[in-house]
Amino acid sequence: MDCIYFKKQFSRQYLENDEGQAPIVLMAIIPICILVSMFLPRVNLGVALGVGIGIFFFVVAFVKTEIALYILILSMLLSPEIGIGGGEGGQGGMEAKKSIAIRIDDLLLVVMMLSYLGRMAVAKDIGIVGKTPLNKYIGFYLLACVFSTIVGMMMGNVRPVAGFFFVLKYFEYYVVFYAVINYIHKEDQVKSFIKVIMLTCLVVCIVGLAQIPAGGRVTAPFEGEQGEPNTMGGYLLLIMALNGGLYLHLTIPWIRRLLFWNFFIIILPLLATGSRGTWMGVPFVYGMWIIFSKKKATLVVSGLIVALLLPVIVPKNVKDRFMYTFTQKAAKHRKQAKLGAVALDTSTTARLESMKSIIQDWQKRPLQGYGVTGYSFVDAQFFKVLIDTGLIGICTFLILLVKIFQESYRVFQTVESPFHRGIAHGFMAGFVGLCAHALGANTFIIVRVMEPFWFLAGIVLMLPTLEAEEAAALAALREKEAAKILPPVEVFPPPQGMVAPPGFHPGSPTLVRNMDLLR
Structure with a gap:
């Protein structure tokens, strides 16, 4: 057993040591270079550049996972999107066109996963997923999702x-989660x-603020030209919640000032998205801050x-966008639903009609649904899960939520550090806000929202472990310091006339210290 334990410890330490990684990386690069030199003359410049970036990121992810995670954070909102299979990237509604959107961070995650598998091959004690309460x-x-989609393929819907x-x-999304956990x-x-x-959010907000003078939705x-404001809104809602959680719990004045002003930097582009689902999520976030x-x-x-x-400080275009829901003029040949005596706009009406159709069609396949992409486009998360995966999927999805x-609440109650409590509080607020946002958007399958969400989820679930390890290290340090304060001294026999206590033997530190006190 000792031999096996030593082998595991050696393999992990060897892998995590920069010097130990050098020969491993060298052995991996040599065959890769040979293959690249064989195929490079046969491909165009774009493919060659992509392969080169992929190899570079593979090496970085293998040697320094932390750097790879930093690159991943930056690429979540700051990487281009390419649509293949029937649509163009950057035009939103990829599923509506049955096209496939591929982004830089998608490729980075694949490369990161491959590099992690390589690390597992070297240090076999590294698990493929970390143990968390959410795993099952x-x-x-x-x-x-897999079951419903396979059935949908067999029935011709998908x-x-x-x-696939x-x-x-x-x-x-869960690759991001487990990368952080591990x-x-x-x-x-x-x-x-x-x-x-x-910092990434700040850059995104600056880009959003630069779009406001053009007059369109951020x-x-x-x-691209027809982006998805709902995506931007969901992302900003999550980071705004995190910003507020940190502000409420941290005590360092200059950090609180930065977070205070950062809130206004976030809220301006958030309003400018014109996303009513995002605006609906803001009161839920604020309510969680209060509670x-x-x-x-x-x-x-x-x-x-x-x-x-609000009626005074909110820009006119934001007020118009909000009031449009209830004040749109009657449109010919387009139905408008009514809420009491108030007619709703055609967009909201179409959404409500879509939900009604989903309930009717779901009854035809109540258990497994139509499969992912097996039904027409639905822009409401809970109804989408219901029609795609049926009762099986919606139940497992709601339980997961x-x-x-x-x-996250357990972590908030457990941790003691103000910084940790701020992260957990902000994450809880952001989560509830996104659930409200999901009433009018496919929030929990939007890559640019879910990647930061699951990254933060991984951080939150690791906070109690970090505090426990820090407490254990501090206790060990105190014991070490105490040993230095009370060093071993030479033992002397009891003075004449004093009876030694039961169990006394030469070298008893307790007796030595007690006798020192008597002196």
Whole structure:
């Protein structure tokens, strides 16, 4: 057993040591270089450049996973999208066109997964997924998606290529989650990742602010002329919630000032997205801030003041966009649903009609649904899951959501560090906000929202482990310091006339220290 344990420890230490990795990387690069030299003259410049970037990232991910994760964070919102198979990237609604969207971070995740498998081959004690309370619920939901899609292919509803790649993208989110779970083991790593996440958001907000003068709705970078404002809105809603959670719990004045002003930098492009689903999520985020904060009175008063000032401070185009839901003029040949005496706009009406049709069609295949991409485009997450995966999928999906909230709340109650509590609080608020956002968007399958969401989920679930390890290390350090304060001394026999206590033997440190006190 000792030999096996030593072998495992040696393999892990050898792999994690830069000097130990050098010969492994060299052995991997040599055959790759030979293959590249054989095929490079036969491909165009774009493919060659892509292969070169892929090889570079593979080496980086193999040797320094942390750097690969930083690159991944930056690429989540700052990488271009390419559509293949019937549509063009950057035009949104990829599933509506039955096309496949491939982005730089998709490729990075594939390369990262391959490099991680390579690390597992060298250090066999590294598991493919970390142990978390969410594992089985994630597994059940993914199995439901796979099962429904396979049945949909057999029944002719799902095109195999489109179905395969869309389900593969669902798996992609959890690759992010487990990459974080398997890698984070230090407090400094969490701080660095949060800094890069906030910095990325700042860059995205600057890009969004630059779009406002043009007069259109703000979208995420690299989404083309017809981007998806809902995507930008969902992302900003999540990071705004994180920003607020940190602000409510951190105590360092200059950091709180930065977070305060960063809130306004985020809220401006968020309003400019024109995404009513995003706006609907904001009160839910604010409510979560109030519920789990010790500054409830301050937040309630601040919220009431802002609510009273909204008609004055909100830009006209935002007010018009909101009121359009209830004030659109009657359109010929287009049905408008009514809420009491108020006629809703055609967009909201179409969404409601789509939901009604889904309920009717779902009854034809109640258990397994039509498969992922097997039904017409649905822009409402819960109805989409219902029609795609049936009762099996919607039940596993809702259970997964409940468990995510339960575990994040458990972490919030467990951790003691203000920084950790701020992350957990912000994540909970963002999660609830995204659930509201999902009433009018496919929030939980939007790559640019789910990648940062699952990255943060991985960080949150690791916080109790980090605190426990830090407490154990601190206890060991205190024991070490105590040993230095009370060093071993030479033992002397009891003075004449004093009876030695039972169990006394030469070298008893307790007796020595007690006798020192008597002196």
